[in-house]
Structure formats: structure tokens, C-alpha cells
Amino acid sequence: MVITENINRQYLIYFGISALILGFVEAIYLIDESIFARFLGRINPLIAFSLVIILGFLLLAILISKNWFVIYEAQNLKWLIRYAGLATLLGIIMALVDLRVKLPSDMNTPFPQSLLFYPAIGFLVEIVFHILPITVLLLITKAMFKDLAVERIVWICIIIVAAIEPIYQTIDMASANHYPLWAIIYVCAHVFVINLLQLQLFKKYDFVSMYSFRLVYYLIWHIAWGYVRLKLIF
Secondary structure (H helix, E strand, O other), X not given: OHHHHHHHHHHHHHHHHHHHHHHHHHHHHHHOOOOOHHHHOOOOHHHHHHHHHHHHHHHHHHHHHOOOOOOOOOOOOHHXXXXXXXXXXXXXXXXXXXXXXXXOOXXXXXXXXXXXXXXXXXXXXXXXXXXXXXXXXXXXXHHHOOXXXXXXXXXXXXXXXXXXXXXXXXHHHHOOOOOOHHHHHHHHHHHHHHHHHHHHHHHHOOHHXXXXXXHHHHHHHHHHXXXXXXXXXX
């Protein structure tokens, strides 16, 4: 009974966050229909986010049923200061790289829409770049290597999944053909470290902690610096 209540609470937290995200998406869509077009094309963002939320629920339900990960678990929040500080430092370092390299002026969603956009898109990224691939990889790897310890399988999958977003970012950056090689290599390594730290949080704590790390990083890099950089660089 206690286990069932705990699982139900986790699902309630997930759908609570999801409802908030859908509210953000609706508000942004009413302000400017084109904001999500860069990521979703012509797909209605409310439909896209609703489908991703449902997918995320199904995938997280699998992870919970296997006792691999959890959505939320009450815990000591000392990690918050430590990891929030780390996310802040990574955001500041990336801003310094931006000063040197000068990334595109339209890279960030403008303020104040950014306050709603980045929590929403960050949630979608967590499902697409983390929850989906790690669930699929774990199921496949566990089926193929039944004698391998679950702990080892989880870490193998974490390292592989942590590489997905940096590869995507690197291809996008390299296709521009005007960034120095050192900047492309650094961004790849930088994004890999962020993803690895997030997935470590997911394993050690829960989904909410992993998502919170991204929110702090986005607050520094995309929201605060995204506003300041237009006045300093352009």
C-alpha cells in the first residue's frame, strides 16, 4: 500500500508539472505562434507537447516498474545548492565562450517570453533526449545481457544517452561553417558534461532533480545571458 501511494504521488507530481508546462505553452502560443516553429515546424505546440507528455508518462511508468528510476522522491535537498552552483558555473562559462565566438543573435527566445519558453522546451528535451533513449536502451541492453549487473547496464546507457544532445548540437554548430574548431569541440564537451551530470542526478535522485538542473542552467545561459548578450555583443 505504501509503495502504491508513493507511485501515485510520483505520477501526480509528473502530471502537475505537465499541466504547468501546457499552461506555459498555451500562453506563449497566444503571444507569438512562431516561437516554437524553430523546434516543431508547423506542428501545433499544444498537440506536440501533449503527445510528448503522454509518451513521457508511459516511459517513466516502465522505468518505475523496473525499479530503475523514479519521478520524485522526498530527500535531503543539500544537493540543490551544490548542483545549482555547478549549473550556474557552466552557464557563466558558456557565456564567456559566447563573448569570444559570438553565437547567432537570434539564438535565444527574447525576454520575457523566455521565462515561459525555456521551462517548457526544457521539459520536452528531457523526455526526447533523456527519458526516451534511456528507456529503450535499458530494455534492449537488459534483454541482450541478462547476466550483466543492472548497475553496470544503467551506467553504460547513461554514458551513451549523455552523448546524444552534444552530437546534435555539434552537427548543428558545424553546419554553420564559420565557428573555429576549438569552439565546436568545447561546446560538444560542455553539453556532454551537462547531460552526464543530469543523468547522474536522475540515477541518484529523480526526474525532478534532473529537470531542475536544466532549469537552473537555462536560467543563466538562455534567460539571463540571452537578455544581456543582445546589448553587449550586438
